[in-house]
Amino acid sequence: MKFFMPVFLFCAWSCFGQQVEQLTAENYSEVVQKIFDSEDFYGAIDSIDIVRLKAIVPLAYKTKDRKTLSNIYHKLAELERLTYREDNALLYLSKIDSLWGTTLDSITIEADILRANINSHSIKNEDRGKAQLEHALSQARRLGNRYLEHRIFIRLGRIFIDRFDDSEKQVDIDSARYYLESAYNYFKSNAANPKALERSLRYLSYGETKAGNHSKAGAYLQENLERLQNGEYPLGEASAFSTLGSFSLEIGQFEQAISYMMEAKARFETLGYPNLESQYLIYRDLALSYGALERYEPAYKYGFTFMELNTRMINNQNAIRVTEMDARYKNAEMQQQLAVIAARNALIEQQKKNQLTIFLALLALAIGGGLFFFLQQRDRKRTNEKLQELDAVKTNLFTNISHELRTPLTLIQGSLEQLELSAKTKPDALSIAQDNTDRLTNLVGQITDLAKLDSGQLILKVSPGNLSGLLTQQLESFQYKVRAKNLEFIADIESLTAVYFNEDMLLKIMANLINNSVKYAPSGSQIQVRLAAAEHEALFTISNLINPNAAIEVDQWFERFYTSRKEQGGMGVGLALVKELAALHKGTITAERLADRVQFVLRIPITIQDYAAHEILEFTDSFIESESLDDSSITKDAKVLLIVDDNAEIRALVAGNFKNEFQIIEANSGASGIEMATTFMPDIIISDVMMTPLDGVAMTKAIKDDSRTGHIPIVLLTAKVGAEDTVKGTEAGADAYIEKPFKSAVLKAQINQLIRTREALQKRFSTELVLKPLDVVVSNGDQRFFERVQAVLEADLTNPQFTSELFGKNMGMSRMQLYRKLKALTGMTATEFIRSQRLTLATELLTAQGISIAEVAYQVGFNDPSYFSKCFKEQFALSPKAFIEQQRAS
Numbered sequence: 102m103k104f105f106m107p108v109f110l111f112c113a114w115s116c117f118g119q120q121v122e123q124l125t126a127e128n129y130s131e132v133v134q135k136i137f138d139s140e141d142f143y144g145a146i147d148s149i150d151i152v153r154l155k156a157i158v159p160l161a162y163k164t165k166d167r168k169t170l171s172n173i174y175h176k177l178a179e180l181e182r183l184t185y186r187e188d189n190a191l192l193y194l195s196k197i198d199s200l201w202g203t204t205l206d207s208i209t210i211e212a213d214i215l216r217a218n219i220n221s222h223s224i225k226n227e228d229r230g231k232a233q234l235e236h237a238l239s240q241a242r243r244l245g246n247r248y249l250e251h252r253i254f255i256r257l258g259r260i261f262i263d264r265f266d267d268s269e270k271q272v273d274i275d276s277a278r279y280y281l282e283s284a285y286n287y288f289k290s291n292a293a294n295p296k297a298l299e300r301s302l303r304y305l306s307y308g309e310t311k312a313g314n315h316s317k318a319g320a321y322l323q324e325n326l327e328r329l330q331n332g333e334y335p336l337g338e339a340s341a342f343s344t345l346g347s348f349s350l351e352i353g354q355f356e357q358a359i360s361y362m363m364e365a366k367a368r369f370e371t372l373g374y375p376n377l378e379s380q381y382l383i384y385r386d387l388a389l390s391y392g393a394l395e396r397y398e399p400a401y402k403y404g405f406t407f408m409e410l411n412t413r414m415i416n417n418q419n420a421i422r423v424t425e426m427d428a429r430y431k432n433a434e435m436q437q438q439l440a441v442i443a444a445r446n447a448l449i450e451q452q453k454k455n456q457l458t459i460f461l462a463l464l465a466l467a468i469g470g471g472l473f474f475f476l477q478q479r480d481r482k483r484t485n486e487k488l489q490e491l492d493a494v495k496t497n498l499f500t501n502i503s504h505e506l507r508t509p510l511t512l513i514q515g516s517l518e519q520l521e522l523s524a525k526t527k528p529d530a531l532s533i534a535q536d537n538t539d540r541l542t543n544l545v546g547q548i549t550d551l552a553k554l555d556s557g558q559l560i561l562k563v564s565p566g567n568l569s570g571l572l573t574q575q576l577e578s579f580q581y582k583v584r585a586k587n588l589e590f591i592a593d594i595e596s597l598t599a600v601y602f603n604e605d606m607l608l609k610i611m612a613n614l615i616n617n618s619v620k621y622a623p624s625g626s627q628i629q630v631r632l633a634a635a636e637h638e639a640l641f642t643i644s645n646l647i648n649p650n651a652a653i654e655v656d657q658w659f660e661r662f663y664t665s666r667k668e669q670g671g672m673g674v675g676l677a678l679v680k681e682l683a684a685l686h687k688g689t690i691t692a693e694r695l696a697d698r699v700q701f702v703l704r705i706p707i708t709i710q711d712y713a714a715h716e717i718l719e720f721t722d723s724f725i726e727s728e729s730l731d732d733s734s735i736t737k738d739a740k741v742l743l744i745v746d747d748n749a750e751i752r753a754l755v756a757g758n759f760k761n762e763f764q765i766i767e768a769n770s771g772a773s774g775i776e777m778a779t780t781f782m783p784d785i786i787i788s789d790v791m792m793t794p795l796d797g798v799a800m801t802k803a804i805k806d807d808s809r810t811g812h813i814p815i816v817l818l819t820a821k822v823g824a825e826d827t828v829k830g831t832e833a834g835a836d837a838y839i840e841k842p843f844k845s846a847v848l849k850a851q852i853n854q855l856i857r858t859r860e861a862l863q864k865r866f867s868t869e870l871v872l873k874p875l876d877v878v879v880s881n882g883d884q885r886f887f888e889r890v891q892a893v894l895e896a897d898l899t900n901p902q903f904t905s906e907l908f909g910k911n912m913g914m915s916r917m918q919l920y921r922k923l924k925a926l927t928g929m930t931a932t933e934f935i936r937s938q939r940l941t942l943a944t945e946l947l948t949a950q951g952i953s954i955a956e957v958a959y960q961v962g963f964n965d966p967s968y969f970s971k972c973f974k975e976q977f978a979l980s981p982k983a984f985i986e987q988q989r990a991s
Contacts, residue, residue, distance in 0.1 A: 339368035771795030782921030805834030
């Protein structure tokens with residue numbers, strides 16, 4: 102249909118003018134909706150309806166109905182794109198932009214999506230199309246439109262598939278999978294748009310085919326066909342059979358390809374082909390499939406029809422171009438353009454005579470190439486499977502060995518620490534044993550990290566952070582070793598406080614590089630450290646003095662367990678790990694010798710544009726929501742202790758010390774700890790530090806930054822207390838740090854002290870106006886909570902219908918969460934707190950002249966003056982009348 106559009110427009114306008122004239126300002130919007138409802142599976146509409154749409158434009162202008170007008174422009178832009186008139190399509194889209202200006206609406210996002218589609222596929226400017234889609238994605242998220250967000254995911258996935266290259270752009274196919282699988286899952290669970298689901302499956306199959314995963318690609322196409330066989334979209338079902346046929350042909354399953362193509366052909370002949378291109382593809386693939394099976398009679402038959410269809414497509418495309426020029430030009434230039442087209446048509450006629458011979462030659466080449474490709478892919482697949490099996494065996498071996506080594510190392514370290522405590526003086530042998538134990542523990546960790554890198558278990562996740570502060574803390578953690586060797590850090594650190602990086606990876610990289618410099622720098626020398634921004638990268642350099650006569654082989658330093666032939670020292674796996682981590686972080690690491698110094702240079706991208714959407718870590722409310730816990734499982738007024746540790750024995754030990762004083766709840770991970778803290782609002786939390794994937798410090802920060810849980814005291818237990826660990830824990834908001842193995846008496850004393858401090862804070866808040874906490878020091882989370890409370894009370898406190906249920910709803914908290922939060926901070930329930938605030942407000946109104954006690958009661962939200970007087974006397978030990986007399990006397 103798309104090739105005959107200009108001719109149809111003219112005929113429809115002439116023959117159906119009566120229908121157009123019947124349109125009125127009252128019924129045009131209904132007509133537009135009916136036209137859109139008549140779209141087929143491919144989004145095509147009748148040519149008469151196109152004329153009617155154009156006739157509706159003046160009516161929409163007259164009534165200032167920009168929504169309907171925008172929808173018409175969008176549909177006309179789609180039709181112009183289908184007939185290869187991209188300039189006209191972009192013109193219609195610009196009209197939509199002019200109608201809405203800076204106002205955000207779903208139709209403006211739809212226009213951005215279509216504009217990006219034109220740029221990326223029709224104009225072949227993928228970078229511009231990708232940028233436009235990313236802008237549309239941010240607008241859809243601002244609007245909160247998840248439907249449009251996932252439609253954009255489909256388009257982004259297609260762009261990444263088109264950019265995919267086996268040897269250089271593996272990240273593109275990974276990004277494509279992320280976007281398309283997200284869209285597939287969304288539209289699968291929201292069946293309102295089967296076309297989007299069909300497109301998600303088709304693009305997923307296309308991407309997996311390009312990646313060589315033919316079994317997965319076929320599975321997607323089979324699922325697509327099964328979903329379309331419900332009878333709702335017969336054209337879509339026919340198209341699914343055609344796509345499966347093309348796929349089967351590509352992977353060398355020629356009999357299956359013929360079966361699918363014949364199914365598609367039968368359905369299209371019953372329903373009517375939507376365009377010449379679909380018919381052209383079926384006959385082409387049938388000819389190629391029969392030719393591959395050496396069944397030349399049907400191959401020739403379908404090949405001949407395929408050539409005729411190809412000729413018709415070429416003629417139709419030229420007819421469109423001729424019609425366009427005839428409409429635009431009425432001068433001598435038109436004659437010149439028509440002469441060029443006539444010459445081109447003559448050339449096409451000449452080419453048609455040779456096309457059949459060329460086609461047969463190409464058919465033979467395709468058969469040979471297809472067979473070669475099939476065999477090559479089969480061998481490659483078998484080789485990859487073997488390599489993956491070997492890699493899995495190696496990774497498991499490293500992991501198991503490292504795990505087994507950690508337990509005896511922990512016992513050795515504990516024994517050495519006990520010897521140190523019992524010895525009056527520290528023997529040199531004991532120091533050597535401790536240093537080497539620490540070194541072996543570090544080596545085991547590095548080997549484990551390398552094994553995870555080799556197996557792909559380490560995934561890059563970046564978040565905004567303070568890179569300069571991270572480096573400063575690292576340098577401070579080495580001060581003891583630096584002073585022991587009489588070294589000096591000369592640091593030039595530029596402030597990089599809001600940049601994107603993976604903290605864990607950068608910590609390991611920096612620690613290895615700094616440790617290497619401290620280890621090999623001569624005593625009494627300087628170590629130069631520099632951190633600076635270079636365009637979109639962070640540039641970290643560190644250098645130290647070396648023996649000028651030493652034979653340095655810097656090009657081999659990043660090899661695992663490299664040892665110089667002439668020097669005693671070795672590099673172990675530290676620098677090899679640094680190189681692998683830098684590459685995973687999309688950065689580079691180099692080493693060079695500068696006269697009497699050796700220098701390492703690390704470059705890491707630090708802007709959000711350098712990372713894909715799935716590589717950016719964002720902590721949101723949905724991250725810590727729980728669906729499996731029930732508030733009713735906690736006694737309302739009981740003191741609750743949450744114990745977080747991935748070791749069940751440690752949890753049992755801690756619980757045994759407090760089972761008589763607290764109601765105990767447990768979590769086996771940092772993420773679960775956040776979830777339970779938000780749900781159950783415990784009075785105190787005891788947590789281990791070393792947990793995966795979310796450690797105790799990160800859990801502490803998340804809890805303290807949440808206004809619902811920021812008041813909860815947190816005690817961190819760790820097997821190693823150092824300056825860096827203490828700083829990180831304190832900055833995250835930990836109220837206490839206790840070293841393992843801990844003494845029960847010490848832990849109990851610390852917990853009791855924190856509880857007493859919290860009870861003192863309750864008394865302070867309960868006796869003063871909580872909206873103005875004066876000089877009481879509160880956490881950032883508590884401060885945000887008070888600000889939200891103040892905003893809610895200012896809006897609703899004097900409303901007699903304002904209850905604890907409405908209070909919790911307006912605060913965005915459950916009934917139990919609000920109850921335990923207020924109880925922890927003020928010692929009052931939500932109802933008591935509302936009443937207390939109303940009575941506090943009443944004390945200010947009672948001092949005003951000319952206002953009766955009853956009027957004050959009604960103004961602050963009480964329905965009964967008598968009940969107001971009763972509550973007032975309970976809180977202030979004075980009746981309202983006595984309070985007024987006391988204030989006037991003073």
